[in-house]
Amino acid sequence: MPGTSGGPAHSLGAKTVLGPGLEPPGAAPSQSVTPPRKEKAAPTSCAMGIKEGPGGTAGEGSTMDKAGAGKACASPGPLLMLWLLVLTAPWLGGSVPVSPDPGLRHEQVGIVGGCKVPARRYPWQVSLRFHGMGSGQWQHICGGSLIHPQWVLTAAHCMELEGLEAATLRVQVGQLRLYDHDQLCNVTEIIRHPNFNMSWYGWDSADIALLKLEAPLTLSEDVNLVSLPSPSLIVPPGMLCWVTGWGDIADHTPLPPPYHLQEVEVPIVGNRECNCHYQTILEQDDEVIKQDMLCAGSEGHDSCQMDSGGPLVCRWKCTWIQVGVVSWGYGCGYNLPGVYARVTSYVSWIHQHIPLSPGP
Secondary structure, three states, X not given: OOOOOOOOOXXXXXXXXXXXXXXXXXXXXXXXXXXXOOOOXXXXXXXXXXXXXXXXXOOEOOOOOOOOOOOOOOOOOOOOOOOOOOOOOOOEEOEOOOOOOOOOOOOOOOEOOEEEOOOOOOOOEEEEEEEOOOOOOEEEEEEEEXXXXXXXXXXXXXXXXXXXXXXXXXXXXXXXXXXXXXXXEXXXXXEEOOOOEEEOOEEEEOOOEEEEEOOOOOOOOOOOOOEOOOOOXXXXXXXXEEEEEOEOOEOOEOOOOOOEOEEEEEEEEOHHHHHHHHHHHHOOOOOOOOOOEEEEOEOOEOOOOOOOOOXXXXXXXXXXXXXXXXXXXXXOOOOOOEEEEEHHHOHHHHHHHOOOOOOO
């Protein structure tokens, strides 16, 4: 365990965070319980070596990519102190990454390289709300995606909040600005993946969950589904994809009002290269990035706190495919990719619980 041997205590942050976050108008201010973060020298790690990849269709085959093979990790240098999310507070606070739209270049608005989302671009994006104790409001805690008229895909660690159960959870769909004319949907069932397990540096595996809504939604241009990939689909390193959410625009810097949904373009990073970076940062010899994880991001382009559970999507054959679920990472926008649950690893499990559904 960290901190027991006299060395630095390492703990990675999930893409959710305790303390003040995006509170609805009129909410009582929340009190932060996030441990202080000590800044040290920047870590020495492997060179990212990310190249802009193809924007077309990925091939099919093994879900384990081979990027980074033969690259040696640099020796561990001084580390930035990381912080670990402990899901015991009444609510979560945090931030999201933002991403520009393919073919369009918007002026950056200061959120880990992201931009405001135009209406109807991501009609599958949802906000998960928890009735935070002390606030008396349904507060945004995580993102999610609509994969069926009655089912939402999100991260399992979003469901670990103390006091959270189906009756205390709501889902908001079809919204660009948080708390703008809320019409919250009831949740009747939460299904966490049975293999989900927390480790000291983050989430060990299977950070994925399903939420069943009380009634099927009527689909429209504002509320629609994202397609799931084939289990055999490869997401090639270097491919440019998009992550969305209402999370922080930088570490400990919440998205300001009016809380407009953000998007950011991020390159896929191969598992071996990503694992090399995290082994260096955590001074670990054991595998950190498991086969059911996917890495994406570059310096200044990343997801952040309160983006947890949100979708990482890629455009293939004129269709948006969800390839990742925001899970955990090292800060926000550093020269380390964010870590996502790899959706191709869990498509079969998803379809054990929900029927096949046509794409958007």
